[in-house]
Amino acid sequence: MPLLLDEVEREEVTEAWDELWDRLCLHGETVSAASFAALPRLTALAPARAQALELANAIVRGTLRHPDGDALLAGCPNEVDRLRELVDQRLRTRPADYNRLFSDLLALAGQYHWSASFGDFTDDFYAVSCPGCEAEVTIAVGDYGCYAAIRDWDQGDIERRSLRPAPAEELRDPGRWMHAAAVRDGQQRLAEGIRYVFGHAECPACDSVFTIAEAHTNANLPPALETY
Known part of the structure; x- marks a missing residue:
C-alpha cells in the first residue's frame, strides 16, 4: 500500500x-482498517489529486459498513476536518x-444516513x-x-397526503446548514428538497402528523447512533 501511495504521489497513474x-x-x-490508515496520506494529496479526494471521501462514507469504522475514523479528526x-x-x-460531492459533505459531517439517501x-x-x-x-x-x-403492489402509491415543507427560517441542524449550503451554491431543487424531508407528513393510515427527518433517521441508524 505505501508503494502504491508513493506512486500516485509522484504522478497520476491510472x-x-x-x-x-x-x-x-x-x-x-x-x-477495511487499512482504508482508514491511508486517510492521512490521501488527505494530504487531495488538494492536488481529484482521485485522492474522491477515494478519501468514499472511505469516510463506508464508515458505518465497518464494525470498527467509528473508532478508526475517530483517529483521523484532522483529516476529516x-x-x-x-x-x-x-x-x-x-x-x-455537485450532488455527489454534497453527499460526501454529509458523510464527512457524520450524517451517513442522509449521505446514502439523498438523490x-x-x-x-x-x-x-x-x-x-x-x-x-x-x-x-x-x-x-x-x-x-401507502405503497400498493398493484395500484402504486395510494391515499396520498401532501407533505408540509419546513419554512427555511424554522429549520434546525442538520437541515439548517444543509439548506444554507444548497442556497449559497444556487442549488434550488436541492434546497427545496431539504425543506420537504425536514418538514412534516400526515400518515394516510392514522392521520397523525410526524417529522419526516426523525422517522427516516430512526429507520436507518442503529439505536446507539440515532440522532437528528
Whole structure:
C-alpha cells in the first residue's frame, strides 16, 4: 500500500489508482482498517489529486459498513476536518458532480444516513414507519409530487397526503446548514428538497402528523447512533 501511495504521489497513474480503489474501497463501499490508515496520506494529496479526494471521501462514507469504522475514523479528526473543508470549497464552484460531492459533505459531517439517501430530488423516495401506528409510509419528493402515501403492489402509491415543507427560517441542524449550503451554491431543487424531508407528513393510515427527518433517521441508524 505505501508503494502504491508513493506512486500516485509522484504522478497520476491510472493503474495505481485502480489498485488503490480495489484495496481500500472495493466497489466504492467496502472498507477495511487499512482504508482508514491511508486517510492521512490521501488527505494530504487531495488538494492536488481529484482521485485522492474522491477515494478519501468514499472511505469516510463506508464508515458505518465497518464494525470498527467509528473508532478508526475517530483517529483521523484532522483529516476529516480537512476533507470537509476541501469538499465545501469545491461545492462553492458549483461543479457538475455537485450532488455527489454534497453527499460526501454529509458523510464527512457524520450524517451517513442522509449521505446514502439523498438523490437529486427529481424522483426521491423514502420508506419510513409512522410513529403513531407503525404503518409503512412512502415519502415522495420529486417531479411526480411531494407526498406521503401507502405503497400498493398493484395500484402504486395510494391515499396520498401532501407533505408540509419546513419554512427555511424554522429549520434546525442538520437541515439548517444543509439548506444554507444548497442556497449559497444556487442549488434550488436541492434546497427545496431539504425543506420537504425536514418538514412534516400526515400518515394516510392514522392521520397523525410526524417529522419526516426523525422517522427516516430512526429507520436507518442503529439505536446507539440515532440522532437528528
